[in-house]
Amino acid sequence: xxxxxxxxxxxxxxxxxxxxxxxxxxxxxxxxxxxxxxxxxxxxxxxxxxxxxxxxxxxxxxxxxxxxxxxxxxxxxxxxxxxxxxxxxxxxxxxxxxxxxxxxxxxxxxxxxxxxxxxxxxxxxxxxxxxxxxxxxxxxxxxxxxxxxxxxxxxxxxxxxxxxxxxxxxxxxxxxxxxxxxxxxxxxxxxxxxxxxxxxxxxxxxxxxxxxxxxxxxxxxxxxxxxxxxxxxxxxxxxxxxxxxxxxxxxxxxxxxxxxxxxxxxxxxxxxxxxxxxxxxxxxxxxxxxxxxxxxxxxxxxxxxxxxxxxxxxxxxxxxxxxxxxxxxxxxxxxxxxxxxxxxxxxxxxxxxxxxxxxxxxxxxxxxxxxxxxxxxxxxxxxxxxxxxxxxxxxxxxxxx
Amino acid sequence: xxxxxxxxxxxxxxxxxxxxxxxxxxxxxxxxxxxxxxxxxxxxxxxxxxxxxxxxxxxxxxxxxxxxxxxxxxxxxxxxxxxxxxxxxxxxxxxxxxxxxxxxxxxxxxxxxxxxxxxxxxxxxxxxxxxxxxxxxxxxxxxxxxxxxxxxxxxxxxxxxxxxxxxxxxxxxxxxxxxxxxxxxxxxxxxxxxxxxxxxxxxxxxxxxxxxxxxxxxxxxxxxxxxxxxxxxxxxxxxxxxxxxxxxxxxxxxxxxxxxxxxxxxxxxxxxxxxxxxxxxxxxxxxxxxxxxxxxxxxxxxxxxxxxxxxxxxxxxxxxxxxxxxxxxxxxxxxxxxxxxxxxxxxxxxxxxxxxxxxxxxxxxxxxxxxxxxxxxxxxxxxxxxxxxxxxxxxxxxxxx
Numbered sequence: 001x002x003x004x005x006x007x008x009x010x011x012x013x014x015x016x017x018x019x020x021x022x023x024x025x026x027x028x029x030x031x032x033x034x035x036x037x038x039x040x041x042x043x044x045x046x047x048x049x050x051x052x053x054x055x056x057x058x059x060x061x062x063x064x065x066x067x068x069x070x071x072x073x074x075x076x077x078x079x080x081x082x083x084x085x086x087x088x089x090x091x092x093x094x095x096x097x098x099x100x101x102x103x104x105x106x107x108x109x110x111x112x113x114x115x116x117x118x119x120x121x122x123x124x125x126x127x128x129x130x131x132x133x134x135x136x137x138x139x140x141x142x143x144x145x146x147x148x149x150x151x152x153x154x155x156x157x158x159x160x161x162x163x164x165x166x167x168x169x170x171x172x173x174x175x176x177x178x179x180x181x182x183x184x185x186x187x188x189x190x191x192x193x194x195x196x197x198x199x200x201x202x203x204x205x206x207x208x209x210x211x212x213x214x215x216x217x218x219x220x221x222x223x224x225x226x227x228x229x230x231x232x233x234x235x236x237x238x239x240x241x242x243x244x245x246x247x248x249x250x251x252x253x254x255x256x257x258x259x260x261x262x263x264x265x266x267x268x269x270x271x272x273x274x275x276x277x278x279x280x281x282x283x284x285x286x287x288x289x290x291x292x293x294x295x296x297x298x299x300x301x302x303x304x305x306x307x308x309x310x311x312x313x314x315x316x317x318x319x320x321x322x323x324x325x326x327x328x329x330x331x332x333x334x335x336x337x338x339x340x341x342x343x344x345x346x347x348x349x350x351x352x353x354x355x356x357x358x359x360x361x362x363x364x365x366x367x368x369x370x371x372x373x374x375x376x377x378x379x380x381x382x383x384x385x386x387x388x389x390x391x392x393x394x395x396x397x398x399x400x401x
Numbered sequence: 402x403x404x405x406x407x408x409x410x411x412x413x414x415x416x417x418x419x420x421x422x423x424x425x426x427x428x429x430x431x432x433x434x435x436x437x438x439x440x441x442x443x444x445x446x447x448x449x450x451x452x453x454x455x456x457x458x459x460x461x462x463x464x465x466x467x468x469x470x471x472x473x474x475x476x477x478x479x480x481x482x483x484x485x486x487x488x489x490x491x492x493x494x495x496x497x498x499x500x501x502x503x504x505x506x507x508x509x510x511x512x513x514x515x516x517x518x519x520x521x522x523x524x525x526x527x528x529x530x531x532x533x534x535x536x537x538x539x540x541x542x543x544x545x546x547x548x549x550x551x552x553x554x555x556x557x558x559x560x561x562x563x564x565x566x567x568x569x570x571x572x573x574x575x576x577x578x579x580x581x582x583x584x585x586x587x588x589x590x591x592x593x594x595x596x597x598x599x600x601x602x603x604x605x606x607x608x609x610x611x612x613x614x615x616x617x618x619x620x621x622x623x624x625x626x627x628x629x630x631x632x633x634x635x636x637x638x639x640x641x642x643x644x645x646x647x648x649x650x651x652x653x654x655x656x657x658x659x660x661x662x663x664x665x666x667x668x669x670x671x672x673x674x675x676x677x678x679x680x681x682x683x684x685x686x687x688x689x690x691x692x693x694x695x696x697x698x699x700x701x702x703x704x705x706x707x708x709x710x711x712x713x714x715x716x717x718x719x720x721x722x723x724x725x726x727x728x729x730x731x732x733x734x735x736x737x738x739x740x741x742x743x744x745x746x747x748x749x750x751x752x753x754x755x756x757x758x759x760x761x762x763x764x765x766x767x768x769x770x771x772x773x774x775x776x777x778x779x780x781x782x783x784x785x786x787x788x789x790x791x792x793x794x795x796x797x798x799x800x801x802x
Contacts (some may be wrong), residue, residue: 134636141636190640196607200641206597235535235542239591240601266695273699291692294667298674
């Protein structure tokens with residue numbers, strides 16, 4: 001993807017597109033339920049003034065077909081929750097449910113996703129997926145999410161973190177991570193030099209780094225982020241991480257209103273726990289992005305509460321961060337709990353992307369209201385099971401709409 | 402370094418060597434001041450039954466010469482604190498103070514440490530250093546610690562984490578990280594493919610991974626660690642991280658009493674914040690070790706409270722984790738504070754290494770007693786400056802000895 005094309009892509013995804021504004025009553029309810037109200041939004045979970053990424057021409061005629069992958073573990077349960085919530089909002093979405101599996105290409109040994117899933121996404125161009133297995137069909141370890149991102153060329157990831165009112169285990173945390181999804185350490189370029197000696201090659205290109213950085217700065221401007229922090233280890237990997245930083249610095253000069261900063265990854269991991277407020281938007285290469293996201297998601301109540309998006313030139317991927325049962329409190333370790341918060345938030349994002357900002361706002365308001373009412377899953381310190389939690393959200397949706 | 406040689410090295414470093422046992426009174430004082438008392442020690446900060454790494458034959462005749470590098474920033478202040486504390490214990494240590502600087506080799510471009518420092522360490526074989534600058538003489542970013550480790554062939558790092566009684570911002574955390582210091586991402590092997598395209602080559606060898614793993618398991622057995630968790634990203638870097646894991650698994654079969662586990666790095670970063678008790682000893686490749694250490698050090702009160710050691714075949718390096726002012730609480734961000742806890746702990750380790758376990762115990766007991774008395778630096782929530790804090794430790798040493 002060329003930088004110019006990517007820039008146009010960013011502009012298309014991020015341009016203000018609000019065909020249907022939410023009603024004043026709903027907006028007030030949202031403002032009451034969260035401090036992400038109008039004028040204070042630094043995160044994409046906020047809605048009243050957030051810019052809604054849009055999909056394009058294909059999706060304008062309802063019903064809109066969306067590929068849905070249940071995944072494994074808690075996947076079927078959380079995807080059932082999403083379907084119930086979207087049904088309650090009467091969103092004109094038609095699910096194309098597909099399985100996901102990864103096997104290795106017999107000639108190259110590289111992991112590839114099952115063809116029927118790719119065919120479905122080629123048609124729908126929007127995919128929502130639950131937790132996906134981290135083993136290939138031959139039993140070897142694999143990152144299914146990465147394989148999917150590469151197959152769909154979803155090269156930029158966006159992960160918003162926001163502790164919701166009523167569940168703030170580490171205080172008020174609000175951040176967004178814009179990351180490269182597919183290059184750097186995730187190039188998957190490895191070889192055996194001699195038995196017992198292996199090399200992994202991390203490839204960083206100026207062009208791709210600039211494209212990701214431009215996406216991040218466009219996003220920052222569109223969503224009111226006031227500073228962007230690039231994470232790196234350029235004191236060790238001077239050339240590769242140095243190339244990434246040079247690209248970020250170069251792009252940052254085009255956005256004088258956004259403060260640009262740099263931080264070493266290990267220092268970030270150290271500081272974010274004690275003082276998350278010092279970060280607003282993160283701009284990260286592939287592996288560092290995964291680590292930073294994991295570190296921050298622990299501060300907002302676990303990965304099960306965090307949505308993620310990934311964008312390519314003609315596809316949008318929505319999902320959650322976890323790839324297993326959401327276990328994040330010591331007292332519930334022995335008993336896996338299922339928390340659909342992240343994927344419901346992700347589905348709300350998806351509706352925004354599909355030009356339904358009112359429905360996005362409705363879901364987010366109902367979700368926040370539910371947590372404020374004390375209906376929480378066990379990993380959030382409550383007693384509700386996944387179904388009870390979903391029912392409460394659905395009830396709040398019908399009450400608010 | 403061959404694996405067999407490294408094994409002998411481990412055995413030498415870690416064999417029980419207690420020429421002078423601490424007095425019962427001091428041992429009781431230590432047990433009163435910390436829960437690292439006899440029988441409960443899972444960390445090297447514990448002393449009463451911890452195995453003391455020893456240096457070898459050279460150091461037996463006092464005074465023992467030790468290379469001391471003040472470093473930059475808070476370095477001179479914390480090194481002055483160390484000198485005062487060691488003087489109070491009457492440890493027969495003679496400092497050989499040296500500056501540190503890094504410049505680039507004009508032919509290879511690789512960073513190299515100043516020759517006088519290396520000559521000093523070649524003689525003393527023990528070095529204690531404060532925070533070191535992260536810029537080379539030409540102003541470019543560089544990891545001075547890594548350059549030093551490579552120059553001294555200090556290939557294995559040991560970092561113990563323990564929140565002390567009286568300062569537990571995230572509850573009771575106790576862990577130790579044994580890490581590879583010099584290979585993997587830290588190979589510093591990079592090249593320009595074509596303008597704008599850079600590759601970093603991460604080299605992992607089975608032999609070196611086995612040596613590090615064996616060091617870790619020997620250490621675990623000697624110090625009573627009951628499980629070892631290897632951190633990896635083998636779902637993405639299957640061959641390189643896979644080689645590391647294979648080596649760890651292979652070595653773990655020789656130590657049936659130690660439980661061996663594996664965890665993905667991002668999952669670790671997520672889980673450690675919410676439940677640090679699930680980890681006992683970490684076994685990490687180079688970059689992942691730095692990230693894990695940073696994440697854990699945030700949980701025990703900041704890097705300024707954490708000591709580190711690095712071992713090579715004929716050298717021992719002692720230092721602290723931070724490379725700048727210890728800033729870890731929001732309310733003191735505007736004002737750098739100097740906290741010598743980490744380097745004083747590190748000096749105590751050094752005395753243990755130099756076959757003075759009674760003095761090591763004395764320093765650790767006095768340090769814990771000081772914190773329990775409420776004398777803390779500002780980053781630990783107290784009001785004492787570095788000098789007041791050091792004076793209190795010195796006072797406790799003279800009271801206990």
